[in-house]
Amino acid sequence: SYILTQPPSVSAAPGQTATITCGGTNIGDKVVHWYQQKAGQAPLLVVYDDSDRPSGIPERFSGSNYGDTATLTVSRVEAGDEADYYCHVWDGTGDRRGVFGGGTRLTVL
Amino acid sequence: EPQLVESGGTLVQPGRSLRLSCTGSEFLFDDYGMHWVRQAPGKGLEWVAGLSWSSRTIGYGDSVKGRFIVSRDNSKRSLYLQMNSLRREDSGLYFCVRGYLGGDHDRGAFDMWGRGTTVIVSS
Numbered sequence: 001s002y003i004l005t006q007p008p009s010v011s012a013a014p015g016q017t018a019t020i021t022c023g024g025t026n027i028g029d030k031v032v033h034w035y036q037q038k039a040g041q042a043p044l045l046v047v048y049d050d051s052d053r054p055s056g057i058p059e060r061f062s063g064s065n066y067g068d069t070a071t072l073t074v075s076r077v078e079a080g081d082e083a084d085y086y087c088h089v090w091d092g093t094g095d096r097r098g099v100f101g102g103g104t105r106l107t108v109l
Numbered sequence: 110e111p112q113l114v115e116s117g118g119t120l121v122q123p124g125r126s127l128r129l130s131c132t133g134s135e136f137l138f139d140d141y142g143m144h145w146v147r148q149a150p151g152k153g154l155e156w157v158a159g160l161s162w163s164s165r166t167i168g169y170g171d172s173v174k175g176r177f178i179v180s181r182d183n184s185k186r187s188l189y190l191q192m193n194s195l196r197r198e199d200s201g202l203y204f205c206v207r208g209y210l211g212g213d214h215d216r217g218a219f220d221m222w223g224r225g226t227t228v229i230v231s232s
Contacts, residue, residue, distance in 0.1 A: 042204060042222040042225060043146075044222070045218050045219060048217070048218035048220070049218070088156075095171075096215040098144065098156030098159065098170070100155065100156060103153040
């Protein structure tokens with residue numbers, strides 16, 4: 001089955017840029033979605049279709065996807081961005097399964 | 110405001126069965142694919158199962174295939190998860206999630222999440 005690999009943790013100071021990666025074989029050929037989950041809350045979609053933002057999500061959140069790595073970039077990091085972030089794809093095989101990355105904890109220093 | 114509300118989570122013994130339900134409101138429930146995603150305590154997200162708006166396409170995660178059955182009743186705006194032969198590792202928070210508008214189940218992002226219902230499998 002398809003595997004997505006994320007770093008367990010990333011940190012950034014307020015105002016800086018945080019980069020969260022999601023690795024997978026030829027992930028650039030797939031469509032990637034990103035979710036933010038704050039402590040005690042349900043996940044929230046922050047980027048869909050590699051680089052689009054749902055209504056209400058700040059422009060500070062952006063995504064890209066090429067080759068073997070998809071990336072979520074959080075610019076001008078704020079304290080409220082501290083959360084776990086998950087990437088998600090559909091594996092595209094006969095079993096038609098959804099796949100999540102293991103998640104990355106963003107810590108705001 | 111559109112929302113999803115799950116119910117049915119409880120403490121259950123290993124090997125027993127349990128049925129989760131989810132009701133959607135304030136959106137066209139029967140136009141969307143629907144899914145179950147779970148999260149074990151302190152762990153990450155795991156896609157459990159999903160089906161298209163028409164139930165024409167259905168998929169299951171490896172860890173539940175053959176034990177769980179996902180279904181929906183659009184007339185009741187409801188999604189279900191029949192969980193059989195439960196194991197301790199099935200414990201966690203189960204989220205009902207809205208998927209893609211139209212089409213097959215394995216497309217698009219999850220743009221609406223319920224608050225979840227907790228399943229504890231223990232003797």
